Amino acid sequence: MDQVDEKIISILREDARKPFVDIAKSVSLSEAAIRRRVANLIKTGSISKFTIETSIGPQARAISLLSVDPNSPTAEVSSRLRRLKGVDSIFEITGEYDIAVIVSGSNIAEINSTIDEIRKLNGIDDTNTVVVLKTVR
Numbered sequence: 510m511d512q513v514d515e516k517i518i519s520i521l522r523e524d525a526r527k528p529f530v531d532i533a534k535s536v537s538l539s540e541a542a543i544r545r546r547v548a549n550l551i552k553t554g555s556i557s558k559f560t561i562e563t564s565i566g567p568q569a570r571a572i573s574l575l576s577v578d579p580n581s582p583t584a585e586v587s588s589r590l591r592r593l594k595g596v597d598s599i600f601e602i603t604g605e606y607d608i609a610v611i612v613s614g615s616n617i618a619e620i621n622s623t624i625d626e627i628r629k630l631n632g633i634d635d636t637n638t639v640v641v642l643k644t645v646r
Contacts, residue, residue, distance in 0.1 A: 574605075582632075
């Protein structure tokens with residue numbers, strides 16, 4: 510990946526629907542060259558998905574740090590977490606905790622319900638949850 514690819518990724522992070530013609534103008538290349546580069550970035554895994562953000566949907570978010578029982582494989586616990594409603598993202602991490610989970614819901618009660626379900630999972634020893642007050646972009 511070169512500086513042009515990094516610039517293309519930066520533009521797409523801001524607006525994943527930005528037309529290739531506009532991107533081409535920004536980096537002084539042809540539209541066809543941008544199409545090839547984006548296709549290559551997808552093929553190599555540098556771009557894994559395109560996504561959207563909406564102003565509707567979950568109004569509350571939390572980050573929950575989880576300790577996994579040493580006798581429970583972390584990957585298995587992560588797999589079980591994926592099935593829970595309200596779990597957006599799962600990160601296996603190092604440090605005091607083993608897993609970080611991003612939870613969302615339309616209100617705090619929904620988040621609390623999801624956290625209660627997480628605590629019931631086999632292999633979860635402890636949780637430490639913080640509510641997100643504001644997202645800074």
